[in-house]
Amino acid sequence: MKAVKANITKALPTGAWVETCDNSGAKIIKIFSVKGHKTVKGRMQAAGVGDLVLAAVKSGKPEMKGTVVFAIIVRQKKEYRRPDGMRIKFEDNAAVVLKDDKGNPKGTIFKGPIAKEACERWPGVAKLASIIV
Secondary structure (H helix, E strand, C coil): CCCCCCECCCCEECCCEEEECECCCEEEEEEEEECCCCCCCCCCCEECCCCEEEEEEEEECCCCCCCEEEEEEEECCCCEECCCCCEECCCCCEEEEECCCCCCECCCCECCCECHHHHHHCHHHHHHCCCEC
């Protein structure tokens, strides 16, 4: 896992319900923890593009429902700034479900664009991405 160059606004707090954009079997996940996140005592953790999160599957295939999975945030509605001054935002919030915490995706197809920051940080996600923005 590499560091992210962009100054990404953390737009998805714990408790956020996020759609998945892969064919892993999960449709909607609920974020309950952000891995590697440091914060002040009493402040809620929040995730942005490229962050690794722990999430519970809320809807999807019956065998996936209720399980705890690792996921990576690949799109967020809230705009963030890249080092060249460009500001990026997407139409929706989306995540990709992982097999393990090393960054290997469970699904084989991603629907929609994937942020460049998530692809730089997670090579396993970059391999399967068809559109990188």
